Amino acid sequence: MYSRNDLPPLLELDVALALGDFTLKAQFTAEEGPLVIIGPSGAGKTLILRQIAGILRPDSGRIAVGGRTLFDSAQRVDLPTQERNVGYVPQEYALFPHLPVTENIRYGLRGSGSAKARTAEMLELVGLVDQQHLHPRDLSGGQRQRVALARALAVKPDLLLLDEPFSALDAPTRESLPEEVRRLIQATATPAISVTHDRTEALRMANTIAVLIDGCVRQVGTPSEVFGAPVSEEVAGFVGVETIVAGYVASVGDGVPVTEVAGQLVQGGAGVAEGDAVFVCIRPEDVVLNPAAAGTTSARNHLPARVTAVVPSGPYLRVRLDAGFPIVSLITKHAAEDLAVAPGAELAVSFKASAVHLIRR
């Protein structure tokens, strides 16, 4: 058996590209998929996907997928798109409008002897056997997306690229599809890279998250690293939620789930079942600091915590603490003086059950 460390990284990216006034300079390595690149609109997310696919050529740099070099300006390597074996699902899916579902899925299989069997297998996998003779214009948004996925996965790509996979869908469909897509990616064991501006979507899809802002990659890490410990104000501002830690739902007793996080119990959230693996999300402004000796408060959650860092943030102070897991609190300077907040200080954090947001992972 190979351990994860023996495998080449999912993606090694180091590209520079100037397009008019906009400059993209992205350098990072993602060890494990699925990788989600998040960032605001216009950050250059789609450009990265198009460069990996070979649709757009970087001015300089290197792109390697699973240890295989696709582009290297120094070595003069630039594989044409059709030799990269990378599946691409663009934002509006780009289904071939003149072909029925079957022919769309079959497109890349032409010439292979098992094309028919593979097409049938993919139709089955995405649950579109009954729609196989329809044209794309007769399908719903969710069905179109499944055709696009099946078409890309049919050729067994080394890597699947998804551009804003859920943005073109209506709200109810968008709720259920991320799990569906994750299931398909896992069923076919295809490493995937997707881009999105939606952090909830990123959390549902990702093992690794890269944050792209203004053409630069600002942070790469696990979801809890990126959401729980943003490296910069910009990243923090974009992800909004500053405390995100992984845990398991220990019980759903009186309707309020209790989640175990690093040995501590956190009450709050909704919509989960016992045993679910979840991310516990807490916004810093919802986390209140108290003296360590203080008695019970009205808040459901009350944990001892040690201050690890204090960072001024406008009229507030951003206080990072260790409560068994990293947690961030945003407090006024006045409150900080009262509590003598300083690195190493032993305090207690409290937050209401309603401030806890659980996301299944």
Add this chain to the structure above:
Amino acid sequence: MSTRDRSRAVSSVTEIAIAVVLCAIVVLFLGLPIVAILDLALRDTSFVDAVTSSQVTTALRISLITTTFSLVCIILVGTPVAYILSRYRFPGRDFIDALIDLPIVLPPAVGGIGLLMAFGRRGLLGEWLDDAGITIAFTMTAVIMAQIFVSSPFYIRAAKAGFDSIGPDLESVAHTLGSSRFEAFRRVAVPVAMPSLMAGAVMAWARALGEFGATIMFAGSFAGRTQTVPLAIYRGLETGLDVPLALSAILIFISFAVLFTFRLLTRRAVVLS
């Protein structure tokens, strides 16, 4: 938007009167010559004789052969050219784009003179062609070249518009699925743009069929060799009305069929995009 959404209820009596008069003028002006031809051609018992006369059948045969050849040439060369103009940015692209439009605004007679000066015996390439034993002017080849000159812009315009309306991602996706540029062109771009290509081909063919000015300059009017239907109509007037009327009636029927097909195809093109 459907036509019904755009049409408004005409309210006052004056407005109705103005509308009726204007429509009547257009209908009479465009319709009367057509009616006149059909009336004379069909009323005359000699119509059947005229249609089956060798003058008429020969002219129809020449027109059918030459327009078929010119249309095939236009499609084979014009489709990739339209695609290249639609997909790639390169120096001189705007110049080529403008050059393609030129024959639409240029009087056909000017095109005919131009072709003669380029390919005629004393033309720019004439001496060189003469040495190679090739004569173009006043042959069926000249007819075809004249038709291509005047009608290819109609096809290339429509084809380019068709390719322009295809989202760029379609071919990118085809490449990721292993298609070469040519394969993506053949299996994706051409079929998706097909309604536009067909509509362009219909218009180009109709224009080639009606070609007169450039043909008579460059190819002359030799019965059985270069005398197409429009030329035969003109020449036929010298001997009588039967042949011109019969040929005109036939062209009217063909033109109606072409326009009808064109409307069907463009409607499909709109639906698809």
